[in-house]
Amino acid sequence: QVQLVESGGGLVKPGGSLRLSCAASGFTFSDYYMTWIRQAPGKGLEWVSYITSGGTIIYYADSVKGRFTISRDNAKNSLYLQMNSLRAEDTAVYYCARSLGPMDVWGKGTTVTVSS
Amino acid sequence: EIVLTQSPGTLSLSPGERATLSCRASQSVTSGFLAWFQQRPGQAPRLLIYGASNRATGIPDRFSGSGSGTDFTLTISRLEPEDFAVYYCQQYGRSPPLTFGGGTKVEIK
Numbered sequence: 001q002v003q004l005v006e007s008g009g010g011l012v013k014p015g016g017s018l019r020l021s022c023a024a025s026g027f028t029f030s031d032y033y034m035t036w037i038r039q040a041p042g043k044g045l046e047w048v049s050y051i052t053s054g055g056t057i058i059y060y061a062d063s064v065k066g067r068f069t070i071s072r073d074n075a076k077n078s079l080y081l082q083m084n085s086l087r088a089e090d091t092a093v094y095y096c097a098r099s100l101g102p103m104d105v106w107g108k109g110t111t112v113t114v115s116s
Numbered sequence: 117e118i119v120l121t122q123s124p125g126t127l128s129l130s131p132g133e134r135a136t137l138s139c140r141a142s143q144s145v146t147s148g149f150l151a152w153f154q155q156r157p158g159q160a161p162r163l164l165i166y167g168a169s170n171r172a173t174g175i176p177d178r179f180s181g182s183g184s185g186t187d188f189t190l191t192i193s194r195l196e197p198e199d200f201a202v203y204y205c206q207q208y209g210r211s212p213p214l215t216f217g218g219g220t221k222v223e224i225k
Contacts, residue, residue, distance in 0.1 A: 035214070037161075044204065044216060044217075044218050044219045045153075045155075045161065045204055045206075045216040045219075046216065047206075047212070047213055047214040047215065047216065050212065050214070059211070059212035059213075060212075061212070061213055062213075095160055095161070099208070101149065101166065101167075101208060102149075102151040102163055102166035102167075102172075102206075102208055103151070103153075103161075103163060103206075103208075104163045104166070104172060104173075106160040106161055106162070106163075107160065108159075108160050109160055
């Protein structure tokens, strides 16, 4: 079945780095744009970044620009988010989602906690 | 950046009642590229409606979306127990940022 599974979350100190992964299965990964969305504890949804199917066009939210890098490996059916210079306000559940327009399939999320 | 404002913040209703949720955009949403998501506690969001009025695969017909331009509505005709959740609208029609509304919580009265 169509599935997205995030991994790589954890506890990191301010200023530290983490790399999130999203493994896709059950569909042709290379046909879809992919997106990262996050949700801080008790808060709403915040779009973080997206990457087109071939990886040629990338956008970031202003809140993460210059610190986060999205990438994908279509041969491995995988999406990544390299997060550097992490701040307390980056603490959130991070979801990956596929899209060809609306985000129609989401993973269950991975939790990132930035704290000393 | 398109700002989406959802109202009300919380809707207190009983099972079987009708729920009407609003999403207002600060600028016209391109081609009606407006989606609605449901999020139950501890779960990932689920796509309900796309293109303002099209139900996603497997979504019951008690959910309907309407609107265009800057004003959009999600209606749940008769609330079932599993419908008590938080609902978000999101626009995906313009270049990023792909903004979400702040959410409406539908709670049991």
